[in-house]
Amino acid sequence: MGKGSPLRVAVAGLGAVGMAVVRALEAGLPGCELAAVSARDLGAARARLPRAVPVLPVEELEPLADLVVEAAPAALLPAIAAPFLSAGKGVVVLSAGALLRNDHLIALARERGGQITVPTGALIGLDAVAAAAEGVIHSVRMVTRKPVRGLAGAPYLIENGIEIEGIGEPLRVFKGTPREAAVGFPANLNVAVALSLVGIGPDRTELEIWADPALARNVHSIAVESDSANFTMSIENLPSENPKTGRITALSVIACLRKMGAPLRVGT
Incomplete structure (x- = not known):
């Protein structure tokens, strides 16, 4: 070129x-x-x-x-x-x-x-996480809440017999790391992997996934503690035509x- x-x-x-x-x-x-x-x-x-x-x-x-x-x-x-x-x-x-x-x-x-x-x-705030990673990040925790239809059919749910259709209240369906989630939720949690790659890695980042029947949007909340700054971020994403992907x-x-x-x- x-x-x-x-x-x-x-x-x-x-x-x-x-x-x-x-x-x-x-x-x-x-x-x-x-x-x-x-x-x-x-x-x-x-x-x-x-x-x-x-x-x-x-x-x-x-x-x-x-x-x-x-x-x-x-x-x-x-x-x-x-x-x-x-x-x-x-x-x-x-x-x-x-x-x-x-x-x-x-x-x-x-x-x-x-x-x-x-x-x-x-996600928002990846620039801040990248900057903090130039110093020392002590912890990164992410909580993702999604409408039921945005998680339906995920391999992790099927393999573990977790039924989310028809639930009446929020249900935590996963707690672990982005590396584990990337296998069990391949169409849902690329955001968590991106966060881990820019921060402290896919094995140290903490992740929770919730199915919430009251939600119409994908909600991600992140908390970071580092030697340069402590910060929290939250974003609500409207789904695209594909309910597993934010607009x-x-x-x-x-x-x-x-x-x-x-x-x-x-x-x-």
Whole structure:
């Protein structure tokens, strides 16, 4: 990519997040252009696009783009990311939990000069946690409360026989670490993994997950104690068309892409 050339962006996955990113790119993001997309059903994907954009299997995206936005099922992360990282290019990863099971991708990025970016997503305050991590963080605790339909079908609930349909009051369904949650709740807790990666790691971060029948929004509360500051944060996210994903997640990816080509960048 030459100086002044737009960043060619591929989007892998055309669910709620992927389509929102495609629409933003097509509407015009300074310094970026939509180069190609991929989806499970290539024919259906072509019918959904606003113009004739190359629609390819994930393994064929790399030659057409400088960066790929991964907005697909977590199991596809290696197939999406590896070609770009091998070529020294960028990957914006939404399935942060899958990084814990594919740490070879981080090694590949380091070896080939590629870069993995995990956007802020549904969390606030990651800049503050990143700053605190330059000193000493003593503890990070996160409590996530979700509507029942946002957790229904999670592997952890099925494997442990936890019934949440029809509950009449909040029920804590998990207490552990983001590493454990990434396995049991692969579509729900990428936010917790992102928090752990920027802070004290996926094995020291404390996490609780609650199913709450009274909620219509995803609620995340975080408490951090460090040698530089103690702080708490809370956010209520409106679900997207996919109840497992907050609406702000797609907006976070768009903001991340906008920052890449901006003459002024605010925030670490």
